[in-house]
Amino acid sequence: MAITAPQLRVEVPGEGYHSSLISCQMACPVHTDARGYVRAIAEGRFEEAYLIARGPNPFASMCGRICGAPCEAACRRGQVPRVDDDGHFVANDKPVAIRALKRFACEWAGPDSRPLPEVLEKLRGYVPEVSAYAEEMAALLKAGLDPNLPKAAGERVAIIGAGPAGLSAAHDLALLGCKPVVFETEPVAAGMLAVGVPAYRLPREVIAREVAVIQALGVEVRCGVTVGKDVSFAALRRDFAAVLIAVGAKSSRALGLQGEQGPGVYGGVDLLRSVSLHEPVDIGHEVVVIGGGNVAYDVARTVLRQIAYDTARTAARLAGTTKVHLVSLESLEEMPADTVEIIEGDEEGITRLNGWGPVEIRRNAAGKPSSVMFRRCLRVYDENRRFSPVYDEEDRLEVACDTVLLAVGQSPVLRFLEDGGEDVQNARPGWPKIDASLATTAQGVFVAGDLAHGTRLLIDAVASGKKAARSIYTYLTGRVLHEDAVTSHRVLDQYRRERGYESIRRQAVPVLEPEERLHHPETLVEIGYTPELAVKEASRCLDCGVTPVFDGARCVLCGGCVDVCPTQCLKLLPIAQILPSAELSEAIGGLLGEGCDLFENSAILKDEQRCIRCALCAMRCPADAITMERTVRFTNWRCV
Numbered sequence: 215m216a217i218t219a220p221q222l223r224v225e226v227p228g229e230g231y232h233s234s235l236i237s238c239q240m241a242c243p244v245h246t247d248a249r250g251y252v253r254a255i256a257e258g259r260f261e262e263a264y265l266i267a268r269g270p271n272p273f274a275s276m277c278g279r280i281c282g283a284p285c286e287a288a289c290r291r292g293q294v295p296r297v298d299d300d301g302h303f304v305a306n307d308k309p310v311a312i313r314a315l316k317r318f319a320c321e322w323a324g325p326d327s328r329p330l331p332e333v334l335e336k337l338r339g340y341v342p343e344v345s346a347y348a349e350e351m352a353a354l355l356k357a358g359l360d361p362n363l364p365k366a367a368g369e370r371v372a373i374i375g376a377g378p379a380g381l382s383a384a385h386d387l388a389l390l391g392c393k394p395v396v397f398e399t400e401p402v403a404a405g406m407l408a409v410g411v412p413a414y415r416l417p418r419e420v421i422a423r424e425v426a427v428i429q430a431l432g433v434e435v436r437c438g439v440t441v442g443k444d445v446s447f448a449a450l451r452r453d454f455a456a457v458l459i460a461v462g463a464k465s466s467r468a469l470g471l472q473g474e475q476g477p478g479v480y481g482g483v484d485l486l487r488s489v490s491l492h493e494p495v496d497i498g499h500e501v502v503v504i505g506g507g508n509v510a511y512d513v514a515r516t517v518l519r520q521i522a523y524d525t526a527r528t529a530a531r532l533a534g535t536t537k538v539h540l541v542s543l544e545s546l547e548e549m550p551a552d553t554v555e556i557i558e559g560d561e562e563g564i565t566r567l568n569g570w571g572p573v574e575i576r577r578n579a580a581g582k583p584s585s586v587m588f589r590r591c592l593r594v595y596d597e598n599r600r601f602s603p604v605y606d607e608e609d610r611l612e613v614a615c616d617t618v619l620l621a622v623g624q625s626p627v628l629r630f631l632e633d634g635g636e637d638v639q640n641a642r643p644g645w646p647k648i649d650a651s652l653a654t655t656a657q658g659v660f661v662a663g664d665l666a667h668g669t670r671l672l673i674d675a676v677a678s679g680k681k682a683a684r685s686i687y688t689y690l691t692g693r694v695l696h697e698d699a700v701t702s703h704r705v706l707d708q709y710r711r712e713r714g715y716e717s718i719r720r721q722a723v724p725v726l727e728p729e730e731r732l733h734h735p736e737t738l739v740e741i742g743y744t745p746e747l748a749v750k751e752a753s754r755c756l757d758c759g760v761t762p763v764f765d766g767a768r769c770v771l772c773g774g775c776v777d778v779c780p781t782q783c784l785k786l787l788p789i790a791q792i793l794p795s796a797e798l799s800e801a802i803g804g805l806l807g808e809g810c811d812l813f814e815n816s817a818i819l820k821d822e823q824r825c826i827r828c829a830l831c832a833m834r835c836p837a838d839a840i841t842m843e844r845t846v847r848f849t850n851w852r853c854v
Contacts, residue, residue, distance in 0.1 A: 222787075224819060226797040232703070233847040235758045235822060238312060241288035243677035244270040245849050248285045248312050249759050255315055256712065256752035260745070264323035265336060267316050270849075272385040273378050273676050275324050275424045276407055278317030279416050279740070282552070282671040285312045291756050293823050294781065308720040310755050314740075318748040325423035334430055359851050365391025369455035369690045372397065374441050374630075377405020378672055379663025380460035381428055381435075382679030383686070388432035390687045395454070396433060399440040401491065405462055407672070409487040410509075412516045413736035441630045448634025456658045456686045459646070460679065463624035463664040469504070473575035474620075478583040482513035482621030489516055489735065497521060498616030499536045502586050504572050505621030506542025511555040513621045514540045514564050522732035539613055541567045543591050543603060558739060561728040570611055571603060575618055585614045626665055635659070651685040652678070660686055684851060695851040702846045709760065709829050709842040712753040716780070716826050721751040756827050759845045764818060768839035771816050775831035775840060783824035784831065789817050 234240060238248035247266050254263035268274040286292070289309030296304045320326050325333050369392050373380045376398035384394035402408045404421045429435060441447055450457050466481020468474060478498070482505065488495050499521065503514040521536045540559065542549055546568050549556060560566060570588035578584040590609035596602040626645070631638050639655040641647040646654045646661050653660050662682035663675045684695045724741040731739050743751065776784045792798065832840040 221791055221793045222819070223793045224798070226795070226800075228797075232759075232761055232843075232845040235290075235761060236845070236847060237288040237290050237758060238285035238310075239847065241284045243284070243671075243673050244680065245847075246270055246285070247847075248316075249755060249757060250846075251319055252310060252312060252315050252752045252755045253757055255319060255748050256755060258749065260319060261323040261336070263315075263319035267319050268324065268337065270680075271673070271676055272382055272428055273407075273424060273672065274316060275320040275326055275420050276378075276404075276416060277673055277676075278313060278315075278320045279420070280407075280411055281313050281316075281673050283313040284671065284673070286310070290758055290823070291754055294756070294826060295824065311720060311723060311751050314723045314743055315748060315752055318743045318745075321742065322745075325427050326420055330423070330426055330430060333427060337427075359386065359389060363390065363695075363851070363853060364691070364693065366687060366691050367391065368393050370395060370453070371456045371458065371686060371690075372450040372454040373458045373460060374450070375405060375460035375462055375663070376400075376403040376425075376435055376437070377460060377462045377663060378407060378675040379462070379666075379679035379682070380405070380458065381425065381433070382676045383458055383460065383662055383683040384433040384435075384679075385428045385431060386680050386683035387686060390683065392687070392690065394433050396435045397439045397441055397445065397450075398435060398437045400487075401438050403435050403437055406464060406483070409490040410464070410483055410512070412486065412512050412519075413490065414515070414519065414731065414739050415512075417736070417738065442633065443630075446633045447630045451634055451656075451658065455690055456660065458660045458662055458682055458686065459628070459654075459665060460662045460682075461626055461628070461665065462675075463626045463669050465625050465627050466620055467623040467625055469572060469620060469622060471572055471575055473577050473583070476577065476581060476583075478577075478616060479575060479618045479620070482509055482619045483624055485513060485619055486516060489520065495520060500615045501538045501617045501619065502613055502615040503538065503540045503619045503621055504542075504586070505540070506544045506549040506551060506568075507621065508551050508555055509624075510540060510542070510621035511551050511559050511564075513619050514538050515555075515559055515562060516735070517617075517619070518562055518564060519732055519735040519737075523735050537565060538563070539565045539567060539615070541570050541572070541586070541588060541613065543569070543571050544594050545569050548594055558725070558728075562731060563728075567611070567613070571605055573610075576612075583615055583618050585612050586618060587612050624664075624669060651688070652682045653685060653689070658689065660689075693853045695853060698850055698852050704844045704846075706760065706842045706844055709832075711757075711828060715753050716828065718750060718754050720754065721747050756825075758827070759847075760827050760842055761825070761845070762820075762827075762829070762831050762840050763843045764820075765839045765841070768837045769818070770837050770839070771818070772836065774834045774836060775818070778830045778834040780828060780830065781824040781826055783821040783826075785819045785821075786816060787819065789815050792817065792819075 236249050239245055242248060251263040251266040254266060271277060286309045291307055292309035294307045296307050298304050371387055371392050371394045373384050373394055373396045376396045380396055384396050387394045400409055403425045407416060408421050439445060464483060466483050485495060497517055497520055501517050503510055518538050569591050571591045572586055573589050574587045575583055576585045576587060588611040590606040591603050592606055593604040637656040638659060639647045646665060648654055648661055648666060652662055652666055660682050662678045666678050688694050725739050731737055773786045776786045829842050832842050
């Protein structure tokens with residue numbers, strides 16, 4: 215009996231297909247050309263790498279240190295299968311360390327190490343490799359904005375909140391011809407970056423220098439001004455042409471536990487703020503942190519450092535008598551915290567307890583916390599991945615403590631809307647109702663950042679702020695901005711890769727030894743790449759903007775490319791083994807001519823997940839039917 219081979223389902227490349235392969239850029243909320251700056255580092259062009267990274271992102275230096283890196287999650291290097299010497303699958307490779315490479319580029323050529331005038335001159339004069347506007351690129355282009363955009367008439371825009379969303383909006387509005395004024399309640403700019411992210415992850419001088427670049431482009435920042443107290447919301451609406459609310463979610467969420475109200479129980483972000491501003495913090499010697507995300511780890515690791523530092527300075531506590539417990543509802547596999555946070559927290563001595571939900575905070579006769587009672591969590595999410603915890607009420611755990619820190623989420627505080635913001639409607643209590651342009655129901659009032667999409671990544675806040683800036687520009691000028699993606703294709707005649715790049719394993723980012731990290735609360739944990747390590751790690755990039763392109767009219771179906779492919783990403787087989795589709799017939803039917811049976815011929819299939827851009831297929835082809843071509847995608851905004 216004849217055995218019929220199963221038919222394969224294939225995707226026929228269409229318009230935009232090759233640019234979509236640059237998955238790191240597609241995954242970035244501001245479409246940073248990560249491939250571009252990584253490959254620039256690989257080739258030793260460090261200053262250009264910085265300019266590419268800084269282009270659409272005014273917070274590039276900070277993203278290089280703390281970004282959640284959605285680009286790395288999408289990196290196609292992490293999807294390439296690794297095989298042993300016998301050809302057996304071992305595991306997928308690891309993605310390129312894009313975030314750490316961005317930090318390297320910013321440290322090498324950005325405000326981290328260079329004087330402000332020099333950085334500004336570079337930003338204003340940089341011309342990217344491919345663009346339809348290469349003759350007139352300046353600071354506008356670096357924000358992804360057409361330099362020929364007619365500027366606004368200097369309208370004043372009030373921005374409440376100097377966090378990444380507010381400052382990103384101010385940055386772009388200044389370039390668009392507006393006069394943004396940012397009001398910040400804290401004594402320093404940058405919002406939660408300055409008062410929420412610990413200094414051991416993000417040095418304060420890096421924040422100050424990045425903010426200085428934004429101010430130098432025409433942004434006024436007024437720190438220590440609280441809207442609703444020092445100036446009313448009504449006054450801002452009266453005195454400014456538009457108002458942007460970008461206050462973020464800075465208030466710790468309560469759990470409503472018995473015993474929660476009273477001394478010794480604090481919000482996690484409140485503690486981080488106090489430490490960042492060098493305010494006195496009364497922390498006990500046995501601390502329970504409730505939560506399983508990055509903020510919970512920031513809190514726990516900050517407490518650990520404060521205790522160690524206080525002990526070293528005063529010898530008030532005996533070594534070994536302090537303990538920080540981090541208790542999360544989720545299992546280790548389900549914890550939302552980044553893996554590196556969990557690993558480094560374990561290294562530093564945090565006691566991690568997974569799978570427990572808090573029930574009650576118990577207090578002693580003096581009213582201070584004595585312990586927290588937990589119950590076993592059997593399941594956090596239901597079958598649809600909705601939050602729906604199930605508990606074992608009989609399985610209890612009591613953890614002794616004298617301080618409890620809650621890090622289970624944050625919410626915004628918008629009390630200033632009570633004076634002049636009555637027409638700002640809520641989608642749900644405490645969260646303004648907005649449309650697709652980020653406009654609220656109140657005339658001339660917009661939102662950005664956490665208020666627009668909830669608590670997300672730093673780069674999401676940047677993208678939100680930039681979107682709000684475009685909407686405010688349209689509101690003030692009546693000119694609608696249209697996203698214009700410029701895609702360029704270029705044949706590479708002498709394309710070659712670094713020797714052995716396909717076998718290089720991910721280079722670990724150098725960090726301090728655990729015992730050295732606790733010497734001072736602001737001692738940096740991550741040291742960062744040296745130039746040699748950065749070049750080696752960057753050379754792992756598959757350069758997904760480059761791809762082999764096959765000319766079907768020249769191909770003789772000899773199979774030489776299939777034979778030489780080291781990852782077996784090419785396959786030669788009869789078209790009859792491909793599931794027929796209209797797209798398939800349209801794509802290749804014209805090549806065969808009239809009267810030919812499409813399904814009596816053969817085709818070469820390419821598995822994009824396996825291709826490592828080695829160019830061996832192009833070098834092997836006897837008919838010159840394969841060329842290596844580079845695709846560059848640049849997005850900017852222009853008036854329609």
